[in-house]
Amino acid sequence: MTDTSTAEESSKYDEEDRISALPDVILHHVLGFLWADEAVHTCLLARRWRYLWKSMRCILVYDKGWWRKSTHVFLNKFMDCVLLLRDPGSTLDEVHIEYDHLEDDHTWIDLWIDIWIRHALSCQAQVLTVRLSYEVDFCLDGPPVVSRHLRRLELSDVTLKGNFMNFSSCSSLEELYIEDCYLETGRILSQSLKHLTIKGCFSRNDGRIRVTVPNLVSLQLLSFRDCCGNDDHNGNCVLLGGLSHAKSLELTAYPGMLIFRRDLRWCPTFSKLKTLLLNEWCVQPDLRALVCMLEHSLVLENLTLQLCEQGKPTGAVEAEENHSLMEKPAAISGYLKIMKVKCEDIDGRVCKVLKFLIILGMDIIIQRIDG
Numbered sequence: 001m002t003d004t005s006t007a008e009e010s011s012k013y014d015e016e017d018r019i020s021a022l023p024d025v026i027l028h029h030v031l032g033f034l035w036a037d038e039a040v041h042t043c044l045l046a047r048r049w050r051y052l053w054k055s056m057r058c059i060l061v062y063d064k065g066w067w068r069k070s071t072h073v074f075l076n077k078f079m080d081c082v083l084l085l086r087d088p089g090s091t092l093d094e095v096h097i098e099y100d101h102l103e104d105d106h107t108w109i110d111l112w113i114d115i116w117i118r119h120a121l122s123c124q125a126q127v128l129t130v131r132l133s134y135e136v137d138f139c140l141d142g143p144p145v146v147s148r149h150l151r152r153l154e155l156s157d158v159t160l161k162g163n164f165m166n167f168s169s170c171s172s173l174e175e176l177y178i179e180d181c182y183l184e185t186g187r188i189l190s191q192s193l194k195h196l197t198i199k200g201c202f203s204r205n206d207g208r209i210r211v212t213v214p215n216l217v218s219l220q221l222l223s224f225r226d227c228c229g230n231d232d233h234n235g236n237c238v239l240l241g242g243l244s245h246a247k248s249l250e251l252t253a254y255p256g257m258l259i260f261r262r263d264l265r266w267c268p269t270f271s272k273l274k275t276l277l278l279n280e281w282c283v284q285p286d287l288r289a290l291v292c293m294l295e296h297s298l299v300l301e302n303l304t305l306q307l308c309e310q311g312k313p314t315g316a317v318e319a320e321e322n323h324s325l326m327e328k329p330a331a332i333s334g335y336l337k338i339m340k341v342k343c344e345d346i347d348g349r350v351c352k353v354l355k356f357l358i359i360l361g362m363d364i365i366i367q368r369i370d371g
Contacts, residue, residue, distance in 0.1 A: 020048045024055070032058030032093065036082050055090035059083070059120070061097045076112050083119040093127060095120040100133035110139050121147040126172075131156040137182075140164045148172060160185050167193065183209055191215065198222070216243055218250035221260075244268040248275040251282075252306070264289055270297045274335075277304040283353050290356075291329050300333040307343045307350055308369065332360065340365045 019027075031039045031052060036059050042049045059082060086092070097116060113130065117140070120128055126149050132138040139159040144166035152175040153167075159182040167173050167190040174194045183203045187210040188196075194215060199222040203209055240263040243249060249270075253260055260281055276297060282289040283305070294300070339362050343350050346366070357364050 017046070017048075020046060024052065027052050028055045028057050028090070031056035032060075034060070036061050037078070040078075040082065051087075053082075054085060055087045057091060058094045059092070059096070059125075061095075061099075061116075079112070079116050080119070083116065083123055086123055092120075092123045092125045094129070095123075095125045095127070096129045098129075098131045100131075110141075113138070114140055114142055118145065121145060121150060124149040126150060127152045127154075129154040130158065132158045144169055146170070151175065153177070154179075156180055158182075165189065186210060187212060189213075194218065196220070214245070217246060217248050219243070219252075220250070221253040240264070240268055244270055245272055246270065247272045249273060250277040252277070252279040253281045260289065264292045267292050267296050271299070273297045273300055275302045276300055277306060279306040279308070283307065283349070287353070287356055290353075294332050294336075294360075295329045298331070298333050299335055301335045301337075303336060303339045305339070305341045305353065307341065307353065329360075336360075336362060338363045338365060340367060342367045342369050344369060 022030075027049075031042065034042075034056075039056055040053045043051070043053055061079065061082075097113065097120075099113065113132070117128065117130065124147070128150060130140075131154075137159055138157070139161055140155070141161040141164060144163045146169040148171055150170050150173050153170075153173060154177040156179045160178070161184040163185070165183075165185045165188045167176075167188075170190065171192055173190055173192050176188075176190070176193055176195070177197045177199075178201055179197075179199045181201045183201055189210075189212045191213075192215060193213045195218040196211075196213060196216055197218075197220040199220070240260070251260060276293065278290065278293065282293065290305075294303075339357055339360075341350065341354065341357070341364060343366070345368075346354075354364060354366075
């Protein structure tokens with residue numbers, strides 16, 4: 001009798017729905033790991049699950065879901081339901097929209113994706129990612145986006161036009177990542193933005209793109225084919241001038257890009273800058289850029305050089321032959337005591353940089369990193 005009773009209790013215990021017994025807040029979090037169509041399908045599991053999808057914390061939309069063979073009208077209706085029928089009191093951490101399905105008529109997607117973006121922001125999404133197909137010229141245009149909750153925005157493979165990049169009404173936006181996009185806008189504007197990355201983008205404008213980001217901390221320009229300006233500096237310093245009041249900066253770019261080096265001809269004084277990270281662009285083809293940044297950062301305390309890309313031999317020779325660049329700058333921050341160099345290998349290029357840093361009389365920390 002005891003064995004039978006134990007077996008019955010064990011069988012009953014195994015049949016219990018332990019997942020459904022979890023608190024709503026945990027189930028909302030779990031549903032956020034599913035693609036949106038799969039999350040909505042959970043409403044068929046039991047009465048307990050009927051409305052849980054309306055409060056899931058992440059909405060992941062991928063065009064290879066179960067609607068791939070359906071019409072775009074059905075997809076749009078699905079998105080409207082997912083976004084507009086949400087519980088208005090629920091927290092929405094992230095909306096991820098990825099669409100790369102090619103159709104004969106794709107003109108509809110420009111309108112609907114713009115609507116989905118604005119619906120997502122009206123639902124108080126904090127992180128928004130939009131990745132479209134590089135084979136089709138999708139376009140985001142229209143009035144500026146508005147959100148008090150958006151913290152991070154990532155855009156890939158899309159043409160950005162008009163006032164879409166005016167984020168003056170996004171007071172919490174701190175991170176903007178733009179990759180493989182065509183920029184047909186005259187300005188990138190944000191008072192709150194702290195981290196800006198532009199990678200593999202092209203500008204279709206005849207003039208410069210004005211970048212107005214007074215509180216920027218980190219700026220990465222990777223394979224950006226056209227120069228961008230920062231406010232109107234009377235034709236002089238077009239980018240660094242807008243960063244002159246920053247307390248911490250990361251300025252990284254591919255060595256072949258000229259945007260930072262061109263600005264150094266009118267380099268401003270960084271009167272508040274205490275932490276600075278630079279990569280290969282500041283030591284190739286010579287050390288002029290590094291020397292200039294040191295001379296104009298009078299209260300600098302921490303300097304990090306990230307030298308991961310292999311330098312060109314011509315640049316190394318030029319740095320060695322120009323002896324004036326191997327002398328201690330006339331003015332340098334008295335607060336700068338320790339400098340960190342991150343590199344893959346201690347090659348000839350790194351050795352010349354280290355030789356220059358030793359001349360400054362500072363302690364040097366070398367950190368080897370994987371390639």
